[in-house]
Amino acid sequence: MPKPLGEFEITVMAAVMHLGDEAYGARIQSEIETRGNRTAAIGAIYTTLSRLESKGLVASNLGEPTAVRGGRPKRFFLITPKGETVFRNSVASLGNMLKGLQAWPAT
């Protein structure tokens, strides 16, 4: 059974799922900031995505280079079926751990 995802990995994968076909570095960072209400360094996002890709949990492909990006292409990410399974298991595991803590701290 694959190792459960870390908290930041879950956050990044959730952002990729929300963005669908538009999931590339800058948009993922912006999604984490607006939806997750937290900051994330672009380097941390790319290293996380690269690690997830090496585990086969996400896949990527290059878009067309554009002038506004200095002639550099976007790298689009999408969740693989294996990634989706691991994501769901990890979220469920986290949910189980948090269950019953709504009344925390206990009075």
Added chain:
Amino acid sequence: MASNLTPRDDADRPETPRLARLLLRWLAPSGFREALLGDLQEQWHGRLAQSRKPPRAWYWRQVTGSVPTLIGFRLRAVGAWRFGLLALSYLIGFVAISAWDISISRALVGSLAAQDAAPSLIVLRSIYFVLFGLGSVVAALLATPLAFDKRWSLRTNLLVGVAPVFLLINGLLLASALAAGAFDLMPYLLFRSALMGVMLLLAGIAVHKFRITLDRLI
């Protein structure tokens, strides 16, 4: 629409901070280096459109915030045994160069003893060795040489990648010998510097022409 900018429009706008870009190019793995730089440039232009002032502080924050994770990622990617081998090779190289320089040190100190200038030379040499040692360790940690930009000319790459290394290694030694008045050693030191210059030049040309970089070799 930002993506409709022509290359000419783009060239007219303020550029992202060059040093920060270079740092990122140096640290980011080749797999996502261009995409990462492109994302930052896209955001840079977006912010520039909203404010007349170039968002340099924002760009630097993005780069410095990314540095720790990029270094960690590279270290993990290199692997323990490769990293150990690399560190060992740097250590051997450092010891060999130091041993070579001991003869120069002795001659310099002997020459300076008559001029009561030895203490200052010892301090300078200590700084030189500490800098050289630190440089070796940092290079081993990052497991990559200075990243050359594919789009730059050979001349620019040599000026940015080779010249600083050459000046750092040789400048202090030559300056200390000059300051100490050890003129009899200058031909030897100049020959040594020239030899190192040729070696670095050849290495620089190889990296530029054939993209031979350490992280590709290991």
